[in-house]
Amino acid sequence: MTLYHGARIALGIVFIYASYDKILHPAAFAKVIYNYQILPGELINLSAIFLPWLELTIGSLLIIGVWLPGSVFIGNILLIIFFCALMYNKARGLDISCGCFSTGTDDAPQSNLYLLRDFSFTVIAVYLFIKVFMSDFAHSR
Amino acid sequence: MTLNSGRIWIKTSRQVLFIALIVLVAGFCSNKLRSDKIPLVEDWSEKSNPVTSSGENLEISLAEAANLFKEKRSIFIDARSKEEYDAGRIKGAKSLPYKEADWKFVEAMAGVSENSSIITYCDGETCELSMELAVFLRNAGYKNVRVLSNGWSVWKQNGLPVDTGK
Numbered sequence: 001m002t003l004y005h006g007a008r009i010a011l012g013i014v015f016i017y018a019s020y021d022k023i024l025h026p027a028a029f030a031k032v033i034y035n036y037q038i039l040p041g042e043l044i045n046l047s048a049i050f051l052p053w054l055e056l057t058i059g060s061l062l063i064i065g066v067w068l069p070g071s072v073f074i075g076n077i078l079l080i081i082f083f084c085a086l087m088y089n090k091a092r093g094l095d096i097s098c099g100c101f102s103t104g105t106d107d108a109p110q111s112n113l114y115l116l117r118d119f120s121f122t123v124i125a126v127y128l129f130i131k132v133f134m135s136d137f138a139h140s141r
Numbered sequence: 142m143t144l145n146s147g148r149i150w151i152k153t154s155r156q157v158l159f160i161a162l163i164v165l166v167a168g169f170c171s172n173k174l175r176s177d178k179i180p181l182v183e184d185w186s187e188k189s190n191p192v193t194s195s196g197e198n199l200e201i202s203l204a205e206a207a208n209l210f211k212e213k214r215s216i217f218i219d220a221r222s223k224e225e226y227d228a229g230r231i232k233g234a235k236s237l238p239y240k241e242a243d244w245k246f247v248e249a250m251a252g253v254s255e256n257s258s259i260i261t262y263c264d265g266e267t268c269e270l271s272m273e274l275a276v277f278l279r280n281a282g283y284k285n286v287r288v289l290s291n292g293w294s295v296w297k298q299n300g301l302p303v304d305t306g307k
Contacts, residue, residue, distance in 0.1 A: 026172065026179050034185050041185035048179065050168040057163055069149055070156025095295055133149060 004131050007124050008062050011075060014121055015059030018101050022052035025103045032099030038085055054078070062128075072128045079122040086114050191272050191288040199275050201287035203295050206260055210301070215258040218249070218278075220270035221293070231262065231292070232302035239263075239270040242277050250281075258285045262292020 022029040030048035033039060039047060054074065061071035082100070089096060090111040097104070098114040172178050191200040209215035210231070217234035219226045226236040237249040253259070259278060263270040268291065275286045289295070297303060 023171070025177075026175075027177060030179060030183075042182050044185050045179050045181055045183045049172045049181065050164055053164045053168040053171070054160070057160055057167070061160070067156040067160065069153040070160050073153050074157060074160060095291065095298070 004128075007128055007131075008065065008068075011121065011124050011128065012059045012062035015055045015062065015075065017059075019052040019055035019059065021102045021104075022048070022099075023056065026052075028103035029099065032097065032103055035096045035099075036085055036089060037094065038088065068128075068132050072125065072132045076122070076125045076129050079118060079125050083115065083118045083122060086111060086118060090115065191275070191290060193276060193279070199272070199286065199288045201260060201289050203289065203299065206287075206289045206292075207299070207301055209258060209260065215260050216253055217289075218259060218261045218274065219293075220261050220263045220274040221268075225264070225293075227305070227307050229293070229297070229303055229305050231296050232304045234262075234304070237274065239274040239277070242274060246277075246281065250278075250283075253283075255282050255284060257283070258287075259283055260287050260289050260292075262289040262296070264293035265291060 026045075026048050029052065030045050033044050033047050034041075055078070058071040058074050058078075061067050062075065086098070095109050095111075097109050098111075100114060100117070172181075192198050206215070206217075210217070217231045219230050219234045219236050220239045222238050222240070223236055226234075226238075230236070235249055237245055259275075261271040261274045261278070263274075271288045271290070271292060275288045278286045
């Protein structure tokens with residue numbers, strides 16, 4: 001198993017794991033999104049319904065290894081959006097639960113930990129992006 | 142990058158479109174079929190937001206509340222149950238559980254003037270008791286009522302003075 005395979009599978013597991021609790025509890029996840037106070041009300045439930053399935057789908061694709069350009073691209077976008085949302089709420093001092101891997105409300109939200117965690121996933125995702133997109137450039141030359 | 146590098150973006154766009162389609166169908170169907178389904182669009186504007194029906198925002202920041210506390214210029218009112226209040230509260234806070242506000246009100250608010258600065262709080266980001274109690278008190282004639290959102294948690298986490306016991 002190469003680093004490339006390891007990274008794909010690791011990121012895939014992260015996304016699938018992240019989707020699990022949210023798919024089971026859409027109402028609780030909607031509340032988590034609401035607490036972020038970023039999205040307008042009309043988009044909260046739609047995000048709560050579809051975002052977990054997006055995570056599950058790209059997580060599966062990453063592991064199976066099909067449609068990699070699409071899934072790696074979306075994975076990068078998601079992680080960057082999550083990072084910005086966490087950063088934004090840290091900056092304005094909003095002390096909320098991450099809702100990253102569970103829909104529960106943490107007793108003591110730790111935004112630094114959330115940011116660091118998301119950042120490390122983003123590193124993996126960017127690595128995969130370079131691998132997938134650059135190698136394709138090389139092939140098509 | 143070569144001229145051909147455009148191809149991967151065409152491929153990527155097509156895959157993103159397919160993935161979006163799968164997600165749309167899966168999300169929509171699963172939500173349609175499950176027993177605990179949620180509406181696609183729901184009005185979130187009035188939930189636990191410390192904004193009154195007339196659009197006034199009652200939220201007070203922790204810094205401001207802590208300042209008023211230090212200068213002893215505000216009365217803190219705990220909107221949670223008496224048990225939770227006994228287990229731990231903002232130092233000097235009065236207990237007025239929102240659920241029992243109707244009949245505990247007179248006793249709890251004895252000696253509090255209608256012009257006093259009042260800060261209500263409960264616990265949890267999504268706790269609505271403090272807001273409901275604030276509206277209740279405003280209707281009862283108290284003009285200066287504010288809400289410290291997630292009050293007990295943020296107070297405790299910031300090491301501000303607390304009390305326990307009955």
